[in-house]
Amino acid sequence: MTDRTAFAQEATPSETRADRRRLVESVRAHRRLLAERGPFEVADRRRLNREARERDRVEARHGKELQRVHEKRVKRERSLTSSLNGLDGKRESQERNALAVLRRESVEQALRSTRLDAGQVNGIGNGLVRDLAAQGIRTAADFRRVSWGKAPNGKGGEVLYIHRTQGRKVHINGIGEHRGRPLAEWQRQALARAQARAPQELPADQRHRIAEIIEEERVRLQAELAEAPRAAEAARAEAARRYEEEAERLAAAEREAAEEAVRRRAGFDTMAEELLALQAELAAHVDRFGDLGLRDRRARSRALRPLPAVPVIPAPRTPEPSPRPAVDLAKQAGAPGVPGAPGVRPGLGWLVPMVFFGLTAVLGPGDDAAAPLWLSISARLASLAVLAELLRLWIPRRRWRTAGPLPAGTGQLAGAVFLALFSASMFADPEHAAGGAPWALAVVSVLLLLAGTTRRAGSGRPGETSD
Template sequence: MTDRTTLPRETSPAETRAERRRLVESVRARRRLLAERGPFEVADRRRLDREARARDRAEARHGKELQRIHEKQVRHERSLTRSLDGLDGKRESRERKALAVLRRESVERALQGTRLTASQVNGIGNGLVRDLAAQGVRTAADFQRVSWGKAPNGKGGEILYIHRTRGRKVHVNGIGEHRGRPLAEWQRQARARAEARAPQELPADQRHRIAEIIEEERVRLQAELEEVPRTAETARAEARQRYEEEVERLAATEREAADEAARRRAEFDRMAEDLLALQAELGAHVDLFGDLGLRDRHARSRALRPLPAVAVIPAPRTPEPAPRPAVDLTKRDTTPGVRPSLGWLVPICFFGLTAVLGPGDDAAAPLWLRITGRLAALAVLAELLRLWIPRRRWRTASPLPSGTGLLATAVFLGLSSASMFADPEYAAGGAPWALAVGSVVLLVGGAACRAGSGKPGGASD
């Protein structure tokens, strides 16, 4: 910058004033530009806060995704484990069903082979046998039972109907009570003989085939169970990759914003240096030419006043592309870390309504029951919310303490029994006593489970 303070003494007053105005206006211009540094620093601080929140949100999303993957893995493993544990019972169930089908088929074949003849049923001759055959009743398998009913035309009173196995019920003229009972007894005896002759156990080949099917299912379930951790690990790797890509994108954006902020901050620094140089030049000009009047002093005082202090944010560190450490759910046990289900909202809503409306019929309940019931429901509601809400968060996910369900059910049964004792309609019966006993048993069991879970190494469910 040219040092204009070396002007000769014989410079005209007009030129001196013009130079003084130029210096004052230059100082003012720099001051106006530097006045933008305060809002810039505030905006840059807000930018840094937004970037920090964006990184925290990315980490929170990553943690929640890992939590969902972990819970899905635990649920799948538990389901497959239950299926594996139930295969023995499934084999027995299939054997029972197969034996039932085999016996039913044997009984059906035996009944179909038992033909109805005049010599087998007392009171039924060849004519009635032909009439029954015309209606589709030839063997013991063709009908199930006999019953009385009104005649189709509504006249003649009640008649005896024969319920066919396949088809509608029929009536044969000449078969009434005295002939219908022997016919039904003949069919019952034929069925009893067929059931007695039916096989009592499965053949060895069928048992072997069922065992092979169960073993194939066991192998399949075991393979699925072994595949679950690998699938979960793949899902975690994909989630980690998405998280790293998002962090890299945020880091690139932060680097660009940081470079732009550094450029603007360097511009402000250069402006501050220029302002100091201009102020020094103005001071030298004043020393050389002296005071030019009141207006000049006023303009100089405004131009030379100190700048407001601005809190300059230090240059932020350049974000690294590597992701920030996230919550590692892969090394946690399969039981902890699983959030309680949304089904707990049902007892929470029930106790909330009970705390507001009271137990049972609030108008007919005595005062002590209304007050005690509301207080008990409010206490259980507060305890459930205290236990349930923090455990639904992914950072503090864990199952509810053991015995919580038993204690909640005990309070529910206790309130129900108290309201029934207060109602004269139920007070004399045994239902309120049964509910009271059940409430006490569940209360003791829940307290024991809670005490056991509170000890070191206590289990929780």
């Protein structure tokens, strides 16, 4: 390295100024580069906040997906359990339907075999039998009833019509009231005999076949019920796999960004050290060669300013994927102290009573113009209170993080208030006040209130859910 003392003895004033200028320009260049550190730190802080928000969104999506899986499993198990419980009633219904079909076929067969012959009906001989056969009426199964109506040509007053089983009604000349009534009575007696002779119970083979069908359906439903937890577990595993992949992708991107930030920060630190060294060299140059004029003093004062303060930011970190464990909400439902089936959100059907109470709070009960002032005010206040309570219970339970069924008895209490408002409006109406309907509604309202209050009081016990 060149000896500064020798350089001071040999350097000319122009060389000294050039050396001073070089040092000042180097300091300025380093300061300009270091000025980018502040915006970099702000951008890096924003990056960290953005990554944290993205992780929260991924976790929220994962939680909602687990929530949907749990709700689907609970609804599926409830549906299958309800179908299993209804199989006995379904078997009885199928047996009744099969017996009804068997009886109907037996009756139809008996009626088709009961032919209309001359002499069976009072006043109907071979000629009328031929006329009836020409119109398709040969057996007791070919017509249903007789009735009076206007003559086909519109003249001659009313005539007797025979309503065929297949086709329109017909009129047979010569068959009036004296022959039509016995004909209808003959058909009725044939029907009564056919019904009396029809089977009263199913044959054993048909009952056995229905029992086999029901048992096959029971086995299928039980298999689907046993498969529901496995399907839900597979769906949760798939959701966990997607979450881990997404978390790993985010973690890899965060690690890469953090490593780049570390490199940039190390570069700024090195540049700051070089700037301090240049400033020290410039100060030593001034000590050796003194002041070089006004422009030199101005440039030197700007170059020797203190370094800007570095913004304080969180320490850079290298995140690792930390997937949430897939919590089996269905298992929690059976744990002691956990009421009902947690995580099952109340349905959108609750919007109907909330809309009703909201309209009542705004418009009043029924015909608000004819209602007394005390009823109008009381109904509005009661509707507003019920609406606020329903919203307080319903809104948090619709969110996936705080999902859960409404407290037991909520439906009875809402129904009690509804019937109470309706009953009060009927009491205020002179047209209905004297009847028994308002009192009946009032009694039902009180019973619902007592039932809802009792269920609400016991809703803290395990297994109690909203209706």
